[in-house]
Amino acid sequence: MNRSTSLHALQTEQFDICIIGGGASGAGCALDAVSRGLKTALIERDDFSSATSSSSTKLVHGGVRYLEQAFKKFDPKQLSMVRKGLYERQTLLRIAPHLAHPLALVTPCKNWFAGLYFSIGLKLYDLLAGSRRMAPSRWLSKKEALQYFPAFSTTSFQSAVLYYDGQFDDARFNLGLAQTAAQLGASVANHCQAIRFETDEQGQIKAALVRDELTGDTFWLRAKVFVNATGTRADMLRQKANPKQATRMRASKGAHVVLPMSAVGPTSAALLVPETADGRVLFAIPWRGHYLIGTTDTEADPTETPYLQPDEAEYLIEHVSQYLAKPLTIDQVRGGFAGLRPLLQADPNASSKSLVRDHEVEIDGQTGLVSLMGGKWTTYRLMAEDTIDACCTRLGVSTKSKTDELILIGGDGYSPTFVQSLLSHYASVDPATVTHLAETYGTQANAVLQLIEETSSLAERLVDHHPFVKAEVIYAARAEMAHTLEDLLLRRIRLGLVDWRAAIAATPVAAQLLGAELGLTTTEVQRQQNEFVQYMQTCMEQAHPIKEERRITVGLN
Template sequence: MNRPESLKKLKSEEFDICIIGAGASGAGCALDAVLRGYKVALIDKKDFASETSSRSTKLIHGGVRYLEQAFKKLDFAQLKQVRHGLEERHIVLKNAPHLARPLALMTPVASWVEGLYFKIGLQIYDAFATNDTLPKSKWLTKKEVLAKIPTLDSKKLHSGVLYYDGQLDDARYCLAIVQSAAEAGAAVANYMEVSGFGRSPSGKLNAVEAIDTRSGERYAIKAKLVINCTGPFADQIRLLANPALTERLRPSKGVHVVLPAATLNSEYAMLIPKTSDGRVVFAIPFEGATMIGTTDTDYKDVTSEPTLNEEEKRYLADTLNPYLAKPIRLEELKSGFGGLRPLLSADPGKSTKSLVRDHEVETDEKSGLISLLGGKWTTYRLMAKDTIDEADLFFSKTNTCTTDSCILAGGENYSFDLWKKLAVAYKLPDNICQHLTRKYGSRADYIGQLTLDNNSLKDRLLDHLPYIRAEVVYTVREEMAVTLRDFFARRIRLEITGWLETLSALPVVADLMARELGWSDDQKQNEISHYADLIQKFISDAKSA
């Protein structure tokens, strides 16, 4: 993943397919297409997974809520969505074992009737998962529940139903897909914003006009086929290709708050089945913190980043607090984040929470643009398969999709005890080695090797956290991190687990990135100021209604 080399290819070569948008679906399409033998370009206006794909609830799941709605409303579209999710769940877990793992989720219940209802529902959920090895659901006693999540309020608790889904580091999982596509031959580049299209005499797209927002340089990327994978921004690209098209998306905002790990004091997650607006909310351990989410509200201005506000903080706290012996205080908030769902809707009067998270592949006959619309993280591979199947039709080819068995970057030769070998080889503390193997998989060894050349790269970014300086160097050289936010938000995830810790680590990370990327002193200070102002805005927005 060498950005200058990719930019040279984008400028001088012609591609079979240019994919716009390097979130999970775009990265998935790039990997699938290049494995089918196509010459592929993949670009994004920001960083890889910088929008929806890094701001999920971090779950790999069929959707317990969709299953409930399917039976209550006899909605077979919801049932299909559950089946697809559970079919894909085991593939997502298998293909990147360092970034995805099983997660136990507890549903607290207040009566035996409620417990029976959830037990039956989760047994049906288990029955749909026919091709994986996750444990089946169990109905646990009050004592068993409290042994697993000791912070629950024992006075209100009758029992609990335990079930399993998967958890992933969404941003790094997307990055692993991009890395795998690049290593298979795709030209990939972040910070390439689309400004227009080149067209053939018949009006079909044959080039993507883009601006490198880091340098201001303009590109015309020649491609026989253009695929739009821009999630909640897909209508912008569709209308740029053909202004006569009608809008298809209803973006929905979902936010999460992040609190100290002591909130649950558990490795188990919680599913909260009763909320004031009929959703389900999750409380999940993630990166040494507790993440609570999510909300679901209409969001009109997709050009502005969704942030957390006081009302949303209060909603999530009020949803969780009835289950806890000691209610959380909003002052405990460590961070929070918002994201947009790319929901498909033909009915503007329908609430966003009732919309199915299914996907559709659309081909515009006038421009030739293929757009992948809708969908969710768990089914990214299936979404990509359907899209590249459509590309096969365009090229009059019949290719086999092999992404179900493609082990992603870092997953090759991975073992769960790899961290022990790192500790011995590089004399690093256990918690640092465990962190490195969970973030970089079998490639954690490359980071260890950097510390042999420069012992100071073993130093932690912050004394109480496992992140080290060598990661900054590695992510710039090998993972195309080009801004401070790339590193903090998507390479190590510190932005979403601790705003104040991010601010504390900024100077040392900026020094290392400046050295690697050749920033001048003025540019370094501008990068620090810009990012620090952004974090301060997040803090301010979270405090204001």
């Protein structure tokens, strides 16, 4: 992906369709549109997945909680959503096998009734998946449960139920969608914000004024159809286009804490806490060598920047600890993050917890703006298909979505044996690095390893105890449109999510490499470095207020 080339096209060409918003929904729409042969533009005000789409629990799922709600409330809409999610689960695992894979989850049950309840519920979950089911769920004795999840406190449960869902790297999947769209010919640019619209004599939108957030320059982007895929900010764009539009979106904040694997002990299975005092389910999930625990659900302002707060960290640690032999402590938290769920409201008085995670494609008759609202990560592909179907009708084009079969960049040719072949081909590189690169970039790992072959120092790690190497910085700048340290250390390399202090420690080296690759001035490199360290400091202080003398000052001046 080359931002300059894309920017030139965005400024000079006329597009069939312009997607505004580069999260899962927008990047999914761009891929759907371009793969149908439409001339496609995608703009994102910050970075791909910089809002909600990099802050999910990273589950590719139908949603066991939604299944329970569907039965408790006799809600066929919820049931259909679960079925769609289960259908898509298999598709996502197939189109990005390097980024999404099956995950075993163990649900502890306090008594025989709970064991029966969850066994039946999870069998229904299997059944709803039909031919697309994963390994079947099954009841586990206490002894068996301990084999899957050795950290259990033996007195906290009587038996357990094992089931399977999918797990993925959300930000890298999102990037994969944008990259694959670009590879097929879409003009894709991050750090470009849609500011306002221009309409024709009939009031239909014909252009958007776009500001390049890296330079401050503005330009008009012309397209026949504009899609609003701006997540929790959808109302802002809808009302910019047509001030008479009523508010539709609500936001609910969800927070996660990240702990080192050693805090829980080695396990490949996740723990599902079936019910908290406030009626939530919580997940404690092994993810990229760490433990990720989430999530909360509280009403939020759709425009706020969400941070993990101390009460949220305590809530998560406390509830999961009830099931562990060695309770977790706040001091073990190394990282964390929070995001805003884009929820569609039918009833303005409903609580955010009760809103169905379904989506809607709205066409504003007055301006022609197509807005995609609501939904969840797992169903982004179906949401995109519905949206582009609606756009095709407006364009008078009849084509069908092809994304069900479209393998994302890095996934083509990837198989369980790929790592082995890479290990034997790059025998001189640390096997841990080769494995890490294969699991992160899929078949694109070859390109990162070639950088290491050319310059051996690029095999050096950015920071101790984490697998990320210098070559990844060069690759992110050259091939993945990373333009800021946040793009790099939060979403291309996910260090800033899992370990705030390590991310601060990696900042000087990462900043030098990124700056040199992008041709940034020393002043700009220093500015970015200060800004990123400040952001990490804020994440730490918001989550776990620390005394002034313990503040980390690496890289700040």
